[in-house]
Amino acid sequence: MRNPTTLITGIGSLVTNDPGQGAGPLGLLTDAAVVLDGDTVAWVGPAADAPAADVRFDAEGRALLPGFVDSHAHLVFAGDRTAEFNARMSGQSYTAGGIRTTVAATRAATDAELDANLARFVREALRQGTTTIECKSGYGLTVADEARALRIAAQYTPETTYLGAHVVAPEYADDPAAYVDLVTGEMLDACAPHARWVDVFCEKGAFDGDQARAVLTAGIERGLTPRVHANQLTYGPGVQLAVELGAASADHCTHLTDEDVAALAGSGTVATLLPGAEFSTRAQYPDARRLLDAGAVVALSTDCNPGSSFTSSMAFCIAVAVREMGMTPDEAVWAATAGGAHALRRGDVGVVGVGARADLLLLDAPSHVHLAYRPGVPLTAAVWRSGVREV
Ligand SMILES: [Zn+2]
DSSP states (O other): OOOOEEEEEEEEEEOOSOTTTSBTTTTBEEEEEEEEETTEEEEEEEGGGOOOOSEEEEOTTOEEEEOEEEOOBOOOOOSOOHHHHHHHHTTOOOOSOTHHHHHHHHHHSOHHHHHHHHHHHHHHHHHTTEEEEOEEOOSOOSHHHHHHHHHHHTTTOSOEEEEEESSOOGGGTTOHHHHHHHHHTHHHHHHGGGOSEEEEEESTTSBOHHHHHHHHHHHHHTTOEEEEEESSSSOOSHHHHHHHTTOSEEEEOOSOOHHHHHHHHTSSOEEEEOHHHHHHHTOOOOOHHHHHHHTOOEEEOOOBBTTTBOOOOHHHHHHHHHHHSOOOHHHHHHIIIIIHHHHTTOSSSSOOSTTSBOOEEEESSSSTTHHHHSTTOOOEEEEEETTEEOO
């Protein structure tokens, strides 16, 4: 049986991210139409030339773009850290807890509670236009808790990332080497079947360059592809390691030497910037302009997590990146869609082209520029994911 086709017409401004399709790097088309056939895009072009379809949707002159691709999120957890945020923003020092608060709450939660929490966040992101979302483990830090986090995440996204090396588990505080052995051994064995990616927090206070290399190499040997939390809080070896090991992405990239920037620019490793983290910790933003001018591929992502960046809003990240990080609105929108797809090595999302997955965001605005121009305003008019109207 044939799928019913849907014609979306009257698109005032269409971001395709295909320069062959329209103007500039965003491949912008005006007065455009798109035809969806099942879960894929079947036709893109001028509205006047559009073929007939079973269902017709009039965009009434508004802007349509690919659904956001959020390539960095930590969504399998329980509890929250309101008190910690409140103390930090009130100028008080907050010593208790931190990530261990979330680890304790996550371990104590039932599978059903973690599942329901994750479902809520995936839905929350979808309502804001995110149609692809990556999801990391990293709040269990035992073999069983890391494996169940990935098992639950895999029900919601194929982009699951094993992050047993988020921090050293509290039980191993006095013997981090033994924890690395666990992460590269028994825990990896339990987690690899549920994961596509392997990640490590390469940072002072988490894992050093040698430990990070051991974690990533072990993951690669099990068929996982690396991505790295690198150079967030200070300079370090993370970015160089990511490039050397062919990681899909080096994430945060807040503190970079000229050598780090050159290494990213000359590599297939995407620089993923996470402005929600700097916003929520009152820290210095990464310099997107410097990376772009050097020729690096830049992605924007939320880093959604209960500690340092509790936002699921890609539109918010776009607005901050434009205001604070030297990106143009076009660059930021590209980074939040096609950039995220590059960071996940996906050719079927982050674009609107024939054969792409039918993941689309219709804005209550005439242009994608409004995502930065109207910060904090809910602009989602409609969302299609795999051809299904979800919002
Ligand atoms: Zn992160």
